[in-house]
Amino acid sequence: MWGYVFGKEKISIKIFEKERLHEQSLIKDYLKEIDISEATNIAEPPKANSALTGYQQHLLLFFNEIVKKNGPRQQPYKEIREKIIKTNGQEYLATKFQISNAESQQFLSHFTEMNRILSENWLNGQSFSQVPDDQSATGGYRTITETKPPRDELEDSLTREIIAYLDIKERSLPEKRQLTITDVTDAIMDLAIAFNADNCETIRKRILQIH
Numbered sequence: 001m002w003g004y005v006f007g008k009e010k011i012s013i014k015i016f017e018k019e020r021l022h023e024q025s026l027i028k029d030y031l032k033e034i035d036i037s038e039a040t041n042i043a044e045p046p047k048a049n050s051a052l053t054g055y056q057q058h059l060l061l062f063f064n065e066i067v068k069k070n071g072p073r074q075q076p077y078k079e080i081r082e083k084i085i086k087t088n089g090q091e092y093l094a095t096k097f098q099i100s101n102a103e104s105q106q107f108l109s110h111f112t113e114m115n116r117i118l119s120e121n122w123l124n125g126q127s128f129s130q131v132p133d134d135q136s137a138t139g140g141y142r143t144i145t146e147t148k149p150p151r152d153e154l155e156d157s158l159t160r161e162i163i164a165y166l167d168i169k170e171r172s173l174p175e176k177r178q179l180t181i182t183d184v185t186d187a188i189m190d191l192a193i194a195f196n197a198d199n200c201e202t203i204r205k206r207i208l209q210i211h
Contacts, residue, residue: 013122052085059084059161062154066194076187083165152196159199162188163206170210185210 002011012033014020022029027044031037052060060081067077119127169184185207192203 011122013118015123015126055157056084056087058149059154059157062151063158066158066191069194076184077191079169080162080165083168084161087161087164155195155199159195159202162191162203166203166206166210 014029014033018024022032025044027042031042063077063080063084115127119125166185166188188203188207192200195203
């Protein structure tokens with residue numbers, strides 16, 4: 001369609017894979033494509049919308065499982081989710097969820113014909129990578145069950161995230177904060193009772209310090 005509207009000679013098709021980009025940079029690749037070679041001082045913008053780490057994936061799933069059982073107090077839970085998404089914490093090394101090799105090939109098979117046409121007509125026969133690079137040592141992909149951290153690690157990590165969230169809330173509230181934080185602390189305590197006794201007590205003590 002684009003070729004029909006603008007003319008094939010005015011369109012450049014690129015395979016969006018880092019190792020195929022000029023100096024493995026999307027910015028530098030684009031500048032090279034439009035014949036700008038003097039722009040040596042252009043700073044690349046920070047990464048945006050980065051994929052979640054394994055730590056964040058597992059913790060968010062665990063958090064969502066607990067929230068389902070603890071009512072509709074959406075705002076505090078929404079803020080905790082945002083806190084987890086922004087965190088740099090790596091208390092345990094958790095592998096990201098990955099689909100199996102067979103599932104990957106099955107998904108890619110839906111695009112085989114269109115990719116073939118694209119390759120022949122626009123890419124001089126270049127093909128897309130069919131298998132992601134991060135395979136396990138066995139040649140397959142790590143499954144969810146193999147990478148899921150034990151519950152006690154998830155509880156400890158989520159407890160730390162909740163304490164950090166309460167620290168942020170306390171700093172952002174006015175002096176008469178007990179009037180404005182009650183809904184937050186009530187929601188957090190409802191959440192904490194799903195943990196073991198030690199974790200729940202840690203959270204309760206932090207809440208009492210705020211009040």
